[in-house]
Amino acid sequence: MAIILLAGLFALLVNGLRPGRLPWVGDWTPEAQLTLETGENLMISLQEAEAFFYAEAALFIDARSPELYAEGHIAGGHNLPWDQFDARVDEVMKDVGREDLIITYCDGESCNLSKELALALMDQGYTNVRVLVNGWTLWQENSLPVATGPEP
Numbered sequence: 001m002a003i004i005l006l007a008g009l010f011a012l013l014v015n016g017l018r019p020g021r022l023p024w025v026g027d028w029t030p031e032a033q034l035t036l037e038t039g040e041n042l043m044i045s046l047q048e049a050e051a052f053f054y055a056e057a058a059l060f061i062d063a064r065s066p067e068l069y070a071e072g073h074i075a076g077g078h079n080l081p082w083d084q085f086d087a088r089v090d091e092v093m094k095d096v097g098r099e100d101l102i103i104t105y106c107d108g109e110s111c112n113l114s115k116e117l118a119l120a121l122m123d124q125g126y127t128n129v130r131v132l133v134n135g136w137t138l139w140q141e142n143s144l145p146v147a148t149g150p151e152p
Contacts, residue, residue: 049130058101059078060074060077060103060104061103063114064079066150070148070149070150074147080092082116093121104117104121104135107136
C-alpha cells in the first residue's frame with residue numbers, strides 16, 4: 001500500500017513541476033473536444049446534418065474502415081479511413097471545393113476518427129468541415145437513408 005501511495009505522490013509532484021502539466025479537471029464532452037483554439041466548434045447536430053443531406057448541400061465522409069463502410073454507411077457518403085488519409089485524400093476529394101460543406105462521421109461517442117479526419121481536411125485547406133458525433137449510430141437510429149457496399 002505504501003508503494004502505491006508513494007507512486008501517486010511522485011506522479012502528482014512530477015505533473016506539478018512539468019511545463020504544460022495535465023489539468024486536474026477537464027471537460028471531455030464531445031462539444032469541448034471539438035472546439036478549436038480559435039473558439040470554432042466543429043460539431044454539427046443530427047438535425048442540421050439531416051437538413052443538409054436532404055438539400056444535397058453537404059458531402060458526408062465516413063472515417064471508418066472500408067470493411068465497416070461496406071457493411072453500412074450514410075447513403076451517398078464516401079469512405080476516407082483516417083489511417084489511409086495520405087494515400088486516398090486526393091482521390092476522394094478530387095471534385096470537392098475548398099468551401100463545400102463536408103461532414104465527417106464514425107461510430108460511437110468516443111470515436112475520434114471523424115475529428116482527426118476533419119482536422120486533417122482543414123489542414124488541406126477545406127474551410128467548412130463539421131463532425132457528426134456518433135454519426136453512424138444516430139443516423140441508423142433515426143431511420144435515415146443508408147447504403148451498403150464498398151466505395152464505388
